[in-house]
Amino acid sequence: MLVVAALGGNALLKRGEPLTATAQRTNVTVAARALADIVQAGHRLVITHGNGPQVGLLALQGAAYKPDEAYPLDVLGAETEGMIGYMIEQELENALEHDRPVATLLTQVVVDAHDPAFAQPTKFVGPVYEQAEAERRAAAAGWQIAKDGDKWRRVVASPTPLEIPDLRVMELLLAQDVVVICTGGGGIPVVRREDGSLLGVEAVIDKDAASALLARKLNADALLLLTDVAAVYRDFGTDAAAPLQVLSLREAQALTMPAGSMGPKLAAACDFAASGGISGIGRLADAVAILKGTAGTRVSG
Template sequence: MAEKLEKEQGFIMKEDAGRGYRRVVASPKPIDVIEKEMIKELVEDGKVVISCGGGGIPVIREDEMVKGVAAVIDKDFAAEKLAEILEADCLLILTAVDRVCVNFNKPDQKELAEINIEEVNRYIEEGQFAPGSMLPKVEACKKFVMHDGSKIAMIASLSKAKEALKGLSGTKIVR
């Protein structure tokens, strides 16, 4: 099937870690959220807004029209962009682990309760965070904190979101 799609549609297909094949498309970082004004209005009205699901739908503006494109917007960077637009005080990215770790799954694994941008940069340079997994989460948090030094970002498990906001769980990323 993958070969057929490559031949007939011109798609680029790659094996996905023993789970079959996936189409490979561009993964640009978001530069805007089209529905931002509506989202801001709902948030200001006290509504819970669910948006940018899975990163959102990638589009381009062409001749004053919005047109869908074959791409995947990273969900962590979409969350960062929306938090930036909304001027949020905190960006909380929820995942499957309680804290960001260095030396992940190794005997000397270390959980990080709080890290600053200098440490984030060092750990990224060392290759401590897996691409497509923890790396985009950490990079999105770094971008949010760098945008406005008075803001914080957190990475925590879904089951401990409340505790993370109280500083009892998760990894806090500060300038």
């Protein structure tokens, strides 16, 4: 099977942990072992990942140095793809004992310049703050902010991913049995100008939506949306909470989930399942079991 595995943010940095290289390396080492299990089970693998805290940190660093010369989000997205991809690549090579080539690919993803998301930013980036500090930083940097749990964070536009120009490169790598790490942070957001050329834009694409698009375009057999929750739950957070092990596409589409957590994952799962593939949602450690249907939640058409 060709499997696209989308790593949730917790695979890189757990909530409340410091944004240090050491903390991220520790988490990536654990993630790499679970990813290696997929490869060693005989599957071809493409890996995507989030980058919200990392891109936010780079934005803060740039603003602290020379605010008028701060790099735009597309460039910061490319930087985080390289940084996170390097860590995953190295730790996965180690976990596989260098028995399989692994490559990280900086990935551009085309969005619509007129996407309504640009007028209503919703995507969280960067660290969390108390409300007063978030408001102070927003006023100084021209940010928009929103509540994330009991804290506050910066929000930016999250347009719908439409096209992956680097798909041909991925296909070449997969044909050579390379494990590919790509579309990090949802990919580098770009728009296509009238002459066909590409131009980066200020946005962060939802990683799960981009992963579903990628899985469809690669004709993958399975899309794994890996997080720190064992499955999709009905009545999550209540005494009546119950895991949903198998969902038809219609059943999954009828569920209402929080926009800031399971909602995007379920939407991506439905998107891919509608194309005929199998989507799985669950814990990173259960990745192979999810593929077998013995853990997590599976969505199929």
